[in-house]
Amino acid sequence: RKEVEQDPGPFNVPEGATVAFNCTYSNSASQSFFWYRQDCRKEPKLLMSVYSSGNEDGRFTAQLNRASQYISLLIRDSKLSDSATYLCVVNPNTGNQFYFGTGTSLTVIP
Amino acid sequence: DTGVSQDPRHKITKRGQNVTFRCDPISEHNRLYWYRQTLGQGPEFLTYFQNEAQLEKSRLLSDRFSAERPKGSFSTLEIQRTEQGDSAMYLCASSFPFTGELFFGEGSRLTVL
Numbered sequence: 001r002k003e004v005e006q007d008p009g010p011f012n013v014p015e016g017a018t019v020a021f022n023c024t025y026s027n028s029a030s031q032s033f034f035w036y037r038q039d040c041r042k043e044p045k046l047l048m049s050v051y052s053s054g055n056e057d058g059r060f061t062a063q064l065n066r067a068s069q070y071i072s073l074l075i076r077d078s079k080l081s082d083s084a085t086y087l088c089v090v091n092p093n094t095g096n097q098f099y100f101g102t103g104t105s106l107t108v109i110p
Numbered sequence: 111d112t113g114v115s116q117d118p119r120h121k122i123t124k125r126g127q128n129v130t131f132r133c134d135p136i137s138e139h140n141r142l143y144w145y146r147q148t149l150g151q152g153p154e155f156l157t158y159f160q161n162e163a164q165l166e167k168s169r170l171l172s173d174r175f176s177a178e179r180p181k182g183s184f185s186t187l188e189i190q191r192t193e194q195g196d197s198a199m200y201l202c203a204s205s206f207p208f209t210g211e212l213f214f215g216e217g218s219r220l221t222v223l
Contacts, residue, residue: 034210043214087152091210096166098212100152
């Protein structure tokens, strides 16, 4: 079983829409969770960390459900510039490997 | 530019040849990671260093792959006797310890003919 699983999409949404991505992880002892963004033909970059209590950064909200072993990313009021691949990342223990999901492709349409 | 740099950016080689990639991390970072990414997939962990020590290596990593970080600064990833299945983007990332923010280089794209 993969460490991290994501729906690859693609998600095609109109500008202004709200879109949500989910990701599940297999190791219940996982400690840290993140969302990264990867633009086409570019390197991944950290979008936001995911905290147990949930956290928000502008139009982006990340949540963690430890009981069900999934994390989510909600994007409100989608912009054209949000078009990218969103990668779910899990650190199963302290400070060692980081496992990436396959990524979910988002295209925001004018 | 004080980001992570990788060299070469592109490498085309024939099957059976050896290739080496270099990564220069952000100077203050003592952790360095190598990942491989193919089209439509997320980055796949290969190995990681803390300073000059190689602390983890993926079980999936063939014996043809070897990585070094001799002085705890730059790192090299060598692939011996390349196969067509090695064609991928090889990404290097660096970080401070105990943070989740990996800073990636732009990658080295390998094409094996």
